[in-house]
Amino acid sequence: MMRWIVLLCTLFLTLNAESFRVYSEYNPPFNYKNADGNVEGPSVWLLQELFRKTGQTIVDGQINVVPWSRGYHEVLEHPRTVLFSAARTQEREALFAWVGPIGKLRIGVIAKKERHVNLQALRGHNLGKIGTVHDSGAEQLLLKEGFTLEDFDRFSNIDSQLRKLREDRLDAVAFSVDAMFYTLQATGCSLDAYEIVSLLRENDLYFAFHKDTDPALIERLNQTLKAIRP
Incomplete structure (x- = not known):
């Protein structure tokens, strides 16, 4: 019985999986490149955990560290993209789908x-x-x-x-x-x-997804985040 439950959960995650192109900037202490050139920080860990637990993937397994303006406009214009860490402001509220908060x-x-x-x-x-x-x-x-x-x-x-x-x-x-x-x-x-x-x-800081991201997925990501950091 347990085996079937595991298989069903795996199938559910597979059917609902999406692959996102991920953008970040140099914004320590939340996200930054270490001495080896790898992206790290608490925001990076949270995103990886969220995607692991909900079955989502990162395109090429790579977080693109780019100037803020470029990442901002990429996520405004292209589906299946996410930018972090982004301040959720009144001016931006309708521009993105939000998952968070993940920091201050x-x-x-x-x-x-x-x-x-x-x-x-x-x-x-x-x-x-x-x-x-x-x-x-x-x-x-x-x-x-x-x-x-x-x-x-x-x-x-x-x-x-x-x-x-x-x-x-x-x-x-x-x-x-x-x-x-x-x-x-x-x-x-x-x-x-x-x-x-x-x-x-x-x-508050958030993960800012393209505004047309499936609302059900955004809700699932938010609920998963609450379980990770209640």
Whole structure:
């Protein structure tokens, strides 16, 4: 009897299996590449466990680490894709199918303490003095506060932002606070030299699937996630 139950469960998973193209970015401590070039972090482990328990697979068994803007638009436009870790915001709510939450994100603006940066004083100067990542949650929040794209120096990744900040070629950088501090520390910077100028928002992080993903699968993934991390 037990053998038949196992066979039926295996058949169910096989019939309901899909293969997803998976996109991520460098967003420590949630997901990042280790010294060997492999993608790791708690978000990576959670996705692998979710797929293992629900019978889903990753195309080529590979997580594609790409600039945020590219991954964002790939999942917007192509079925059977997923992006992580993504902040679930009001602006994005209808754009994706969501599985989570899988963590907490603090979106903010940091600067060197010695520069005594006033965020609002940077608005409207059109000098590109705030480093941002294309299409990031930080950009969207600053735009809602009255900033324009002309106020930003836009990059495809966090490393470019922070290098300019270290070299005093930017007044401030807007992104995930924890990812920025993690990266600065990893490059040998003293975190005592930096401060949070403005905490724009705290968001839950999710796996963002293409919006046309089967709702029944999204529900099953969410229920499985609750069992993994109640």
